Amino acid sequence: MGMLTDHNGLHAGPPCGEARPICAASTHDIDEQAALLRGWNQTYDQISAGPFEGALLETQLASVHLFREVTSNALHQTGALPTGTIAVGVPLALRGNATFCGRACNGAQLHVFSGNDAFEFLSPCGLDIAGFVLAESDLCSALTADEVETLIPTLASPHLRAADHGAAFRLRRIFTDVCEVLMQSPDVMHDPARFSSMSRDVIAALATALDHAQDPGSDGMSPARRASIVRQARDLVTQSPDAYTRVEELCRTLGVSRRALQYSFQETLGLKPSTYLRAVRMNGARRAMKEASSVAEAATLWGFWHFGRFARDYKAMFGELPSEAFRRVHGISTAQ
Structure with a gap:
């Protein structure tokens, strides 16, 4: 093989x-x-x-x-x-x-x-x-x-x-x-x-790839409308982050297409909505580690299932491995 x-x-x-x-x-x-x-x-x-x-x-x-x-x-x-x-x-x-x-x-x-x-x-x-x-x-x-x-x-x-x-x-x-x-x-x-x-x-990855493959065209939205979509999306994610871990969940609640959300975030914040959502989830996992019994529990709670990639992405964002953060917040010595 x-x-x-x-x-x-x-x-x-x-x-x-x-x-x-x-x-x-x-x-x-x-x-x-x-x-x-x-x-x-x-x-x-x-x-x-x-x-x-x-x-x-x-x-x-x-x-x-x-x-x-x-x-x-x-x-x-x-x-x-x-x-x-x-x-x-x-x-x-x-x-x-x-x-x-x-x-x-x-x-x-x-x-x-x-x-x-x-x-x-x-x-x-x-x-x-x-x-x-x-x-x-x-x-x-x-x-x-x-x-x-x-x-x-x-x-x-x-x-x-x-x-x-x-x-x-x-x-x-x-x-x-x-x-x-x-x-x-x-x-x-x-x-x-x-x-x-x-x-x-x-x-979700397959749906995104298929949707992005279409000719985007123009949605005709005004800058004010796109800014409004971003504000509503940010409010939803801030108030119920665990309910909005994927772009399509935001789209359904807001009643907009994946492309409209993409354009709105890109033009208003200079970010992709998926980038924003991932950052919110990463911060959520960081906070969850303060109460969780393990790094895996905190990661799973926030939808991270590939623990190796989660560890690499966590260190890239916060400057330390999640295992190091877990030991620090729980007062666990590295010798243990």
Whole structure:
């Protein structure tokens, strides 16, 4: 399973027959590889010469199926997904010429595999792609009513989708983070609060990436209206920070689109709303440590489920590790 170990730091889990959070399979046959993603009705034809080597790593995170597929040779892939399913891929590595649904791809775009038609993907040698599969209804749960009306129709057919660099980066990072947490701490599956936060964050990251990929256009809002949106958002977060840990929760309460909130914060404060929310959550976790029995308890309370990343981000913001802060506020000697 060396194919699933690379610069992203991911390592293959146990075979799919074992009941573990992460499972993996490897093949030397393109038909077997095509069949690994169940329900996709895929057919692979090998285009480049040489022996084939393929692998699939996958996990189920509540309602979201996550997978990572690695293939060694250029392939012509065709397939179709069931109605009501949303499937999106984001390349981790895509080297060489590739086309998806008739358009050239360079690894920066999102691949929407689902829709009413079959997809067609001419993948290059050395493809490494992460995928997210979920029911359309579950994606809608992370959208405002307006976004459901504007975004969901754009997913009606398979296509290559231009992606905002930051949103695509976050999508890749959250995939890596989920795999790391599930492989290093499989007991997270039995921690309802932490597992729920992880699942919601994955769906939110996917919704953000898909929404940011649309042509933003102009919302026609006045500066005064945008300033008002920011004031209302700040009041909500200040009064009930634990109820507003994600951008879509603010959007629903305020009755505005994700893009309108983004523009309002950017133009009024020079910040992204997600940056503001994360800072509020980080401060909340810092205060929670004064009463919590552990750093993990405080982090989980504020929706941080990747404790390693939380520790790094906490130190970057406050100048000390959360473990150091916890010992300091509780008067615990470092010798203990």
